[in-house]
Amino acid sequence: MTISPKTLYNLLVDNFGYQYWWPIDEYYHQKQKSDPRFEIIVGAILTQNTAWVNVEKALDNLKKHKVLSINAIVHINEEKLKIMIQSSGFFNQKTQRLKLFATYLHKKYQDDFQKFFSRDLTEIRHELLSLQGIGPETADSILLYAGNHPTFVVDVYTKRICKRVPFQVLSDSYDDIKYFFENELQHTILKKELVTVYKELHALLVKLAKNNCLKKKPECLSCPLTKLCEKSL
DNA sequence: CTCCCGTTCT
DNA sequence: AGAACAGGAG
Numbered sequence: 001m002t003i004s005p006k007t008l009y010n011l012l013v014d015n016f017g018y019q020y021w022w023p024i025d026e027y028y029h030q031k032q033k034s035d036p037r038f039e040i041i042v043g044a045i046l047t048q049n050t051a052w053v054n055v056e057k058a059l060d061n062l063k064k065h066k067v068l069s070i071n072a073i074v075h076i077n078e079e080k081l082k083i084m085i086q087s088s089g090f091f092n093q094k095t096q097r098l099k100l101f102a103t104y105l106h107k108k109y110q111d112d113f114q115k116f117f118s119r120d121l122t123e124i125r126h127e128l129l130s131l132q133g134i135g136p137e138t139a140d141s142i143l144l145y146a147g148n149h150p151t152f153v154v155d156v157y158t159k160r161i162c163k164r165v166p167f168q169v170l171s172d173s174y175d176d177i178k179y180f181f182e183n184e185l186q187h188t189i190l191k192k193e194l195v196t197v198y199k200e201l202h203a204l205l206v207k208l209a210k211n212n213c214l215k216k217k218p219e220c221l222s223c224p225l226t227k228l229c230e231k232s233l
Numbered sequence: 234c235t236c237c238c239g240t241t242c243t
Numbered sequence: 244a245g246a247a248c249a250g251g252a253g
Binding site: 049050051053057086087088089090091092093 | 241
Binding site: 048089090093132137215216 | 247248249250251252
């Protein structure tokens, strides 16, 4: 007995509702000065190995000081940047990573996100992965949430849930899990809906992991998957 | 496998 | 005060 990603998606939407992470359109309607795509990229780098609440504080600091743009990050003094993002932890490396990525976008794409994102998904992904400080999860988050490219994000929560819930996934490697979800969903979801489903499913898995599928003390009684889960207590 | 770091929970 | 949390590089 196994569960399909589509079944999982439907169950999670029914129980938790849509999560609406990074709704880009809303930002444009609010006529924000800074490009939401850059905020998403900065958020993706800052949230590496750290809780989102601490990233939000850093993001608020950057907004308050008007440095949430490629140009501002390229030119800001490193020590000042470290202080602004301090709450997100690992600020020495993250300062380097933000500087490096912003400089890259500035030099090679003239701060033009359209130019950067309007290419083949795999091409952009390889390019992101070649940058210091951008691994698979960060690359896929940027591609999906900032670039609206259909690529599925795998994180520790996804891996944990895959170990407990009976999916037909081969191993617990990043790529195996990613391609398992993508292959399954590509055949059952309309192409037009794929990006939205990838965005929502990742957010819903995070929700499930925090709400029920906790590392130490899972809340299996109230879990939407309790009947289908092999490890259910 | 260790280092990088702050915040929150226990 | 100590543990838990959470990606990528070397």
